[in-house]
Amino acid sequence: MCTYLTEKIELDGAAKGASGWFTLREGLVYVDHPYHACQEHTVNIDFTNPGEGPSARVAVELTEEAAVALVEAIQQALATAPPGLASARRGAA
């Protein structure tokens, strides 16, 4: 099935795509058919900067287990670092 559901978030950071590094502005997360992965459905994440055009995109297609493991790994990494170390506000302080 096509779920047609998309979670959109604002992102702040950088990513490296087919044409090099770009500033991240947006993230899209959806459970749907993948473009490339050999699964009927995957958790698809697009890291994008719409202002730099459609090629400013890093695409990831994960199994449900891999997506959950990624979420846990991010939370674990943040939990073991000093609070606020990677915060956007830190550089501005």
Next chain:
Amino acid sequence: MDDALWAGTVTYPGHESAELEAYLARPLGDRPRGGVVVIHHMPGYDEATKAIVRTFAAHGYAAVCPNLYSREGAGVSPDDQAAAARAKGGVPDEQLVGDVGGSAAYLNSLDGANGKIGVIGYCSGGRQAFMAACSLRLDAAVDCYGAFVVNAPPAASPMKARPVLDLAPDLSCPLLGLFGADDQYPGPEEVGVLSAELEKLGKEHEFHSYPGAGHAFFAVDRPSYRPGAAMDGWKKIFDFYGRHLAA
């Protein structure tokens, strides 16, 4: 040789004369033939869809698949174009109709065109094939598991697709519908409502739902592929076009 083909990228004007990239395949022989506009699925203008275009040419039709996401930029890879189009909620309905109309005009301009045009669409293209057949004068339409003809997309969906059942009185040609009995978008109930509406309006249609098949059962490069349903579906498509697109 009667089975030689030409296939490759072409350009022609689509909606509001915008230049469309498209993939054309046609027999090399000069026998009169009908044309088929292939509407790609939501993941975009991909290799599997181009293979479908060549299959129609191998069966004697001039077939073309317009890249509906051409406006996302020249030189942008089709998967990035598809992601950008998805983020915008898909292509506007009016633009789709204009692009299919441009594709039909292009096919009719080719040597050997007999003036008959069929349309076929997969996934989101199924709804678009129905909509095109209700908005343009066509000769045959095939809807392969198109959702949101009857029901609206889920409330949280960014898809701008609106139900188009109200267009049914304007359906200009016979409609072949091929669906998976296990699909949820469209589910069997949605397919039943469309069938009943066409029945009520006296519109020629032929629907088949395949047990054991879900969405995208024609997609040979995906685990959703169901060879039995797909092979029977292809047979029904060629029989249908054979009846309606002949000279």
